[in-house]
Amino acid sequence: MILLQNAEVYAPQHLGRRDVLVAGGKITAIAAHLDPPPSSWRVEVVDLQGRALIPGLIDAHTHLAGGGGEAGAATRVPSVQLTHLTLAGVTTAIGLLGTDARTRSIAELLACARGLSELGFNALCYTGSYEVPTTTLTGSVRGDIVHIDRIVACGEVALSDHRSSQPTFDELIKLAAECHVAGMMTGKAGLLHLHMGDGKRGLSLVNRALDETELPPRTFHPTHVNRQKWLWQDAKALARRGCTVDATAFPADDESLSAGQAMADWLDSDLPRDRLTVSSDGGGCLPTFDGDGVLLHMDVGRSAAILEEIRGLCAAGRRLEDLLPFVTSNVAKLFRLAQKGRIAVGADADLVVLSEALQVVDVLVGGQWFVREQSAVRRGLFEHSETR
Ligand SMILES: [Zn+2]
Numbered sequence: 001m002i003l004l005q006n007a008e009v010y011a012p013q014h015l016g017r018r019d020v021l022v023a024g025g026k027i028t029a030i031a032a033h034l035d036p037p038p039s040s041w042r043v044e045v046v047d048l049q050g051r052a053l054i055p056g057l058i059d060a061h062t063h064l065a066g067g068g069g070e071a072g073a074a075t076r077v078p079s080v081q082l083t084h085l086t087l088a089g090v091t092t093a094i095g096l097l098g099t100d101a102r103t104r105s106i107a108e109l110l111a112c113a114r115g116l117s118e119l120g121f122n123a124l125c126y127t128g129s130y131e132v133p134t135t136t137l138t139g140s141v142r143g144d145i146v147h148i149d150r151i152v153a154c155g156e157v158a159l160s161d162h163r164s165s166q167p168t169f170d171e172l173i174k175l176a177a178e179c180h181v182a183g184m185m186t187g188k189a190g191l192l193h194l195h196m197g198d199g200k201r202g203l204s205l206v207n208r209a210l211d212e213t214e215l216p217p218r219t220f221h222p223t224h225v226n227r228q229k230w231l232w233q234d235a236k237a238l239a240r241r242g243c244t245v246d247a248t249a250f251p252a253d254d255e256s257l258s259a260g261q262a263m264a265d266w267l268d269s270d271l272p273r274d275r276l277t278v279s280s281d282g283g284g285c286l287p288t289f290d291g292d293g294v295l296l297h298m299d300v301g302r303s304a305a306i307l308e309e310i311r312g313l314c315a316a317g318r319r320l321e322d323l324l325p326f327v328t329s330n331v332a333k334l335f336r337l338a339q340k341g342r343i344a345v346g347a348d349a350d351l352v353v354l355s356e357a358l359q360v361v362d363v364l365v366g367g368q369w370f371v372r373e374q375s376a377v378r379r380g381l382f383e384h385s386e387t388r
Pocket residue numbers: 098156195196224
């Protein structure tokens with residue numbers, strides 16, 4: 001048991017100063033004051049002295065097995081290590097393959113997620129990759145979601161990108177149908193997570209699917225929608241039709257919006273606040289290509305970029321409680337993770353303590369300490385001692 005005293009709780013809505021009791025991996029009590037249990041009960045009491053306590057971030061787009069490989073085998077990004085996530089305040093990661101489903105596989109991705117879970121972390125994954133027909137483990141998307149506990153959705157399937165399989169409309173809607181029905185059968189997310197490229201076709205196939213099929217809008221979850229300003233406008237229009245869209249916390253250029261700009265623009269619009277999520281592309285490559293598809297520059301996505309964007313917005317006067325839903329409760333709602341993304345009695349004790357400057361100080365995952373005083377106290381077997 002852990003009693004967190006004097007926490008400034010963002011649930012993600014701002015609850016004010018609260019004591020929070022954690023037991024058996026769950027949040028079991030929240031009140032203005034909680035008396036410590038009797039000393040014969042083993043309980044750790046931690047006075048947070050007014051520091052912010054927020055739900056652990058849910059990063060729904062992390063290349064747990066590593067992404068890349070688009071400019072040769074030397075550009076394959078290594079797998080994501082535990083502290084890369086926890087030191088970034090991420091307590092749930094949903095892993096995915098990217099361009100490369102030839103030298104990488106769903107089996108490898110699943111093993112990475114399982115490895116993180118063995119360390120006590122929350123790791124789920126998508127089946128599939130950029131490619132259509134889709135890479136799977138059991139032979140079908142529906143089978144992977146139905147039969148494999150940790151697989152909750154399909155993605156990232158590439159659209160409007162020179163690296164895509166140029167999927168047809170029929171291929172896209174069949175894939176979305178597999179996701180939707182598998183989600184119904186299991187109570188899992190059942191989404192088609194779509195990597196959006198820079199191509200001018202943009203979201204046209206998704207809009208056509210909404211026009212011509214019975215598939216619910218929630219089935220389509222396009223990501224990287226902030227990579228082009230015009231695509232961002234189209235994504236907002238898609239959200240008005242019921243889809244939740246995902247902005248990526250990558251470095252912005254003249255043509256794109258940063259995730260911070262995207263969040264601010266969303267808050268300043270009259271769009272439903274729960275239809276935007278933000279993810280990191282952690283472990284993924286962030287390449288820049290010229291018009292012939294030749295690689296000009298390569299960077300790697302970092303989970304820490306999510307909180308960096310939020311920090312920047314708060315420094316500019318935005319309220320933390322307005323921003324947190326994009327990376328906590330909105331993601332949990334879309335992915336049907338009822339115990340995640342909020343601070344409430346009965347929810348999982350995935351919690352992050354932030355300093356006044358909104359730096360990650362402490363992290364609990366499932367009621368276990370992973371970070372204390374900005375230092376990782378749990379690491380993967382092959383990670384060296386690492387502090388921020
Ligand atoms: Zn992508």
